[in-house]
Amino acid sequence: ATSDPVIITISNRPPSVTLLQPPNGSRQFEGTNITLLANAADLDGGIALVEFFSGTNKLAEVTNVPFSFVWSNAVVGDYTFTARATDNEGAATVSASVAIQVVTNAPPSVTITSPANSQTLLTPLNLNLVASAADADGSVRLVEFFAGTNKLGEDATTPFTLVWSNAPRGVFTLSARAFDDWIGVATYAPVVINITNRPPSVTLLQPTNDSRQFEGTNITLLASATDLDGSIALIEFFSGTNKLTAMTNAPFSFVWSNAV
Secondary structure (H helix, E strand, C coil): CCCCCCCCCCCCCCCEEEEEECCCCCEEECCCCEEEEEEEECCCCCEEEEEEEECCEEEEEECCCCEEEEECCCCCEEEEEEEEEEECCCCEEECCCEEEEEECCCCCEEEEEECCCCCEEECCCCEEEEEEEECCCCCEEEEEEEECCEEEEEECCCCEEEEECCCCCEEEEEEEEEEECCCCEEECCCEEEEEECCCCEEEEEECCCCCCCCCCCCEEEEEEEECCCCCCCCEEEEECCEEEEEECCCCEEEEECCCC
């Protein structure tokens, strides 16, 4: 005896697809490049095509792994992405949607708090530069310090500081540039400082103050002079407004003969 026939249909199994990137609910900043990455598989064949969509707008299609696409220069707005995988038999599956928000990136703020604007400083000098920086929609990752266009250094941790060792003499325009954790950059309005020569010190050692000398004697004038940021070029001795002598070499002494 033969049974009645049974008719069965063995059909193609549709592929699976998951949108891995960007993370659902994430916030991205305008102007950035956003990577869309999908994982697709087919148990009874192969993946022929993966398509990426923003809403109903098709952004791209990829035929080879990795199934990814870079969406460049994103503008501000709310977006819903999906990926659609098609297998070698023509069956297609659409992934669960991923929603993201693209927002305006607010640049960081940065201020030089030390030294003060228009400050005059004396050499020799190790100048301590201090900047205050903040970012309303993220964090500050780096602050650079400049004298004119010359970069002095950088600091990636708060407080943002830098020591300018042996700062030379001159008038300098100091500025700071802050970078946030995305693409924001801000440069602070400059601080102008004047690093100038420190005057020398001089002491008249002889004769002693209020001493009594006798006429006709020879009176020795002896001076000690130092300069912290250079050298002594000249010593002059005076009696009142009358210049007695000048000399360029140590010891700085002069004998005033036949005092009247």
